[in-house]
Amino acid sequence: MSKGKNKNRETRADRSAKGSNGHSCRQNHKRMEMKQGGEALKFPVKLAMWDFDHCDPKRCSGKKLERLGLIKSLRVGQKFQGIVVSPNGNGVVCPNDRSIVEEQGVSVVECSWARLDEVPFNKIGGKNERLLPYLVAANQVNYGRPWKLNCVEALAACFAIVGRMDWASELLSHFSWGPSFLELNSELLEIYQKCTDAQSVKEAETAWLAKIQQEVQERKSQAKTDDIWMTGNVNRKNVNISESEDSSDLEFSEEEQHSKTYRYDSLGNIIASESEEDTQNDTDEEY
Numbered sequence: 239m240s241k242g243k244n245k246n247r248e249t250r251a252d253r254s255a256k257g258s259n260g261h262s263c264r265q266n267h268k269r270m271e272m273k274q275g276g277e278a279l280k281f282p283v284k285l286a287m288w289d290f291d292h293c294d295p296k297r298c299s300g301k302k303l304e305r306l307g308l309i310k311s312l313r314v315g316q317k318f319q320g321i322v323v324s325p326n327g328n329g330v331v332c333p334n335d336r337s338i339v340e341e342q343g344v345s346v347v348e349c350s351w352a353r354l355d356e357v358p359f360n361k362i363g364g365k366n367e368r369l370l371p372y373l374v375a376a377n378q379v380n381y382g383r384p385w386k387l388n389c390v391e392a393l394a395a396c397f398a399i400v401g402r403m404d405w406a407s408e409l410l411s412h413f414s415w416g417p418s419f420l421e422l423n424s425e426l427l428e429i430y431q432k433c434t435d436a437q438s439v440k441e442a443e444t445a446w447l448a449k450i451q452q453e454v455q456e457r458k459s460q461a462k463t464d465d466i467w468m469t470g471n472v473n474r475k476n477v478n479i480s481e482s483e484d485s486s487d488l489e490f491s492e493e494e495q496h497s498k499t500y501r502y503d504s505l506g507n508i509i510a511s512e513s514e515e516d517t518q519n520d521t522d523e524e525y
């Protein structure tokens with residue numbers, strides 16, 4: 239029995255019996271026993287997490303995996319041999335990581351995105367710490383948000399990238415919204431699966447981001463053009479039409495419309511080509 243000033247100090251044995259959330263292994267173990275129908279579910283590879291208890295247990299995907307007996311809690315100070323999917327990672331998960339995933343498993347850091355500065359990253363992790371490339375969350379809390387996935391999405395994303403779609407689907411099947419994560423990201427995951435190393439995944443990610451950026455620009459210009467059909471061409475409102483001019487005078491004759499193909503700017507104004515200004519009679523040029 240310890241005495242005096244050391245009375246309240248934890249022994250090494252006490253500490254090692256606690257998870258990263260400070261709960262005793264017995265408590266964690268007890269929770270792990272609360273499986274569906276009392277039976278622990280089995281997963282083909284090791285799944286682990288450092289749980290910092292930042293999140294509402296009812297909404298927390300890591301805790302749910304733990305309740306199902308699918309994931310093991312690690313303590314601070316304990317390292318993980320497999321892939322550690324972490325905001326502290328250097329390279330990104332890539333198909334070349336497959337053998338590590340299959341042999342050693344995957345772990346995550348169960349914490350709040352808003353409290354990352356409270357996580358002692360130097361005391362957790364392992365030699366295979368990885369970021370995830372661009373993917374979009376499908377969970378109910380962060381639906382549609384890129385990069386910041388929850389724990390089960392992060393584990394599933396890792397499995398999917400290394401080509402273990404079977405494990406990704408199996409894990410997500412325990413969440414009502416789970417399968418939609420793979421649907422939402424299907425095109426991109428297929429692209430990542432065709433890569434090899436981290437650099438090729440980064441290149442694929444850069445190309446994808448450029449593509450979606452371009453699509454956004456195109457949609458914006460399209461929206462501007464569509465507005466004209468709804469509101470009319472605002473530039474035309476400033477055209478000074480004399481009393482005697484009928485609006486039909488501003489329209490082109492059928493003959494004109496058929497004889498030329500006009501080019502329009504984004505506001506619907508006809509762009510006069512240089513050659514048209516120079517040589518009014520030149521009708522051969524196509525725009």
Ligand SMILES: C[S@@+](CC[C@H](N)C(=O)[O-])C[C@H]1O[C@@H](n2cnc3c(N)ncnc32)[C@H](O)[C@@H]1O
Pocket residue numbers: 293297298299300323324325326327345346347348349350351368369370371385386387388389390392
């Ligand atoms: C910050 S926690 C949030 C957990 C959430 N409360 C839940 O219910 O699962 C999500 C964890 O998933 C992993 N993760 C998610 N997105 C990631 C990304 N883009 N790169 C690296 N790790 C990521 C990390 O381990 C991260 O700590």
